[in-house]
Structures are given as C-alpha cells and as structure tokens.
Amino acid sequence: MSDILPAQDRPLRVRKVHSLRTFIWLARGWSDFMDAPLVGLAHGVVMGAFGGLMLMLAWDRFWILAGAMSGFLMVAPILSTGMYAVSRALLRNEPAGFEAVWAVWASMDRRLVKFGILLTALGTGWVMTSAALITLGVKPPVTTPTDFLLRVVMAPNPGFFEIWLLVGGVMAAPVFASSVVAIPLLVDRKVSVPRAVLTSWRAVMANPICMSTWAAIVMSLSLLGLCTMMFGLILVIPVLGHATWHAYRDLVVRETGGEAV
Template sequence: MPSTLSRNPSMDLPVPLSVGLMQPLGWLVLGWKDMCRAPALSLAHGLCLTLFGLLILWIGHDRFWLMAGALSGFLVMGPVVATSLYAISRALERGEPVGWRLVRHTWSHWQQGHSKLGNDYWCLVQFGVLLSISATGWVLVSASLITLMSPVRIATPLDFMQHVVLAADGSLFHLWLALGSLLAAPIFASSVVSMPLLLDRKVSLPQAVLTSWLVILQNPIPMAVWAGLILMFTLLGLASLLLGLVFVMPMLGHASWHAYRDLVDASDFALREAAHGVPGR
C-alpha cells in the first residue's frame, strides 16, 4: 500500500502518495494497454500531433530558432494536448463507453458547472499559457546562449548539429543540455499530475500545481525515472522523423493518467463529472 503525507487542512490540497522506484514502468504498460483498448481514438491523437510536428518542420526547416521554438512549445504543451487521452483512460477505468463523443465532450464541457466569469472555468487555458511562456523563455535563453558562445552563426538545424552537437569541443553542447535540464525541471514538476487532476477533480490551478510539486518532493527518485522515460520515448519519436510520435504520444498520455492515479489521493475533492455521465457515441 502506498504511504501518504499527513493531510494539512489549512493547505486544502490533495494528498501525494509514495510509489516504488520501478512503478513508472507499470504506467507505461497500462498506457500501452489503454492505447490498444481504444486504438482508433488514441492513434488519431498521435497522428494529429505528428502531422502538426511535421508542419512545424516544413515551415521552419531553414529557420532554426523558429523551428526550435515551435517544437519546444509543442512538446511542453503535451500535458494539455493530452487532456482527452486522460479522459479516455478514465472512461476505460470506470467501464464507460469510449468514443468520439467522449473526446468532444471533454474539450467542450469538462468545466461544466463553473461560471465562465470564474478562474476555474479557464484553468486549462491558464495552464496552457503558463507552459507556453515557459517554452518561449527556454527558446530565448537557448538562442542567446548559442548566439553568444557559438564560433559561427547558427541559422539551420544542420548548423546546430555541425557546430554545437558534433563540435570537437563539446563544452557548449554540454552547457546547453545542462541549462535545458535546469529549466525543464520546474516545468515537469508543475505539470506531472496537474492536468489529470484538473480533469478529474474540482480543484483550482494553484492547487493542482502545488500538488504536482508535492508529488515530486514525495517521490524524487521515481519521478526522475519517469522524467527519463518520457524523455527517452520522446527522443525516439523525434529521431524517427516524428513518425514514432504516432504511438509514443498517446502511450505517454494514457500512462500519465495512471501515474496521477497512483500518485495522488484526491478523494476528498468532488469529481468534476460523475461516473457514467458520458455516453460513447
């Protein structure tokens, strides 16, 4: 049984749970099973994301920093884009029908019962804006670092590969990687369970983000393993000219739902939507 931190009523936050070191591997297995149980919906998500990524590559193939910025935003926004994948996994977990109507309902009515004038109605948009700002900040910092320290002007992906990644003196590339890891860590900590929690329970954006940070503090090693697995599979998808993302993105999206279920006890908070509330088609 997972252990829990004692609930602090004054904080009014869901309770983070402890998981085993290799639990992230189990989330991937469950994510793959969910993808196989709803293959058309899952792969349609992956295909749409892949086509969008290919469009970015086509537009920015000779404008390296434009492409890097768009791809960074694309990847950072993954937890938001995967919202309907979380809903699919939730429906499968509840034994509810799964279909295109569920996907439409997730994006159009998930915030049902909240006033459009309230912050809670717009928390998904707010979280997406925060992640977009974070991605933009990384690209600006990255571009400044490479521009200032590279011996030649970097204008295309080939320039970056030749003069940064494959340079005889790899110090700039190592510095670039270290800086990227430093900036990516708080983004990961803020988003690891935030979107599934916002979808599942009536919590505010600050509550979701703080809970996500508490999960990291409760499970630093398993969360490092989870981050490494996400990075590894994402890189494999990118290395296959993005085609592997057709399978990788939905698998990671479904797996993130199971990560949330193992990492957070939100039973004291009301469900955003009662079980068996949405038909499949």
C-alpha cells in the same frame, strides 16, 4: 507550509511508490491505447503533423527549431487532456471514444485554459532563450540540423551543448514538476489550479527517484519520436498520455485508502 494556505488550495495527499511503477504506467498506457486506438492515433497524428509543420517551416532556421521542438514538449501535456478523459472513461467502464475527448475540450474549463496559456508562455520563453543561446554562442550561424549536430552536439571543444542542456533542464524541471500530476488532476477533479500544482510538486518531492525516472522515460521516448521525422510521435504521444493518467492515479490518494504522506 500547507497549514498557512487556504483550505481550498492545500495540496492533496500523495503516495510513495516504487520507481519500477514507471514501467507499469507505460504498460497500462499501452493497454489503454489498444482499447481506444482511434482516439490515440488521432492525437498522435495531429501532434505529429504539427511537429512536422514546424520542421518544414524552420528547417533552415535550426537556431529556432531546436528550442521550438523542446518547447513543444512543454505544452504537450495540456494537449493530452483528451487522452486523460479516455483513460478515465475506460476505468469507469464508460464509452471511451471521441465523445469523452469532446466533453473535456467543449467544457472550455477555465482552469485548463489558464494552465495551457501558462505552459505556452513558458514554452515560448524557452524557444527565445534557446535561439539567443545558439545565435550568440555558435559561429558561424547554425542554420540546419546538420549544423547543430556538428557544431553544437559534436563540437571539438565541449561545453556549449552542455550549457544549452543545463539551461533547458533548469527551465523544464519546474514545468514538469508543476504539470505532471496537476493536469490530469484538473481533468479528474474540481480543484483549484494552485492546489493541483502544489499536489504535483508534493508527489514529485515524495518520489524523487521514481519521478526522475519517469521524466527520463518521457524525454527519451519524445526524443525518439522527434528523431523519426515526427512519425514516432503517432505512437509515443497516446501511450505517454494514457500512462500519465495512470501515474496520477497511483500518486494521488483518493478519498479513502492508500498510504499517504
């Protein structure tokens, strides 16, 4: 299929890696966080505060909040571009402070802006879908987190929660496959958005077990952060952001070296 695409949009070569590499990515993400803690904490605090604001505004409208929180996770990768830049600077032995973050954000890279708008639209779509499912499928209405826990998650008649998760997974899976490698690739190299997305899909398809494991780790740590009233996100966001950079570096072949597919 790549042979019929224009040369500038053909996916880059990728590597096959062992599924245990996911834990190496986490370790390297933690190491980068320790090397530039202020930048990581700033990202974590801002994103945690934004999540906390959503929590306060929609506490008694949990039919919106449930989708908003998971939709927030769809957009998080584009908000982590500063941490990708910091990890790149650390790798190059360059200054890895807020100046590296500012260089990415001040560039107003149209490719990243377009991708961010797309992720925001997809996240909004899921929020609306989730709200519709919960509003129409649960009676009496779900208004608080306790209602959601008792009437949806722990409902005596199972089925609705599983459907809600399935629909969310169907919407989130292509977003994950399209962005997990694409966004750090766009930060690192001058490639087109289609090429970055196709490369991301190629990496996922070449490493189904590894990337499924990574998706599960990302979701588990993110849920842990959300379940701690957003305070856990202060650490989770920077570590996952830096770790995603190292996942990209492992998966996408540079100009020379590495087993490619």
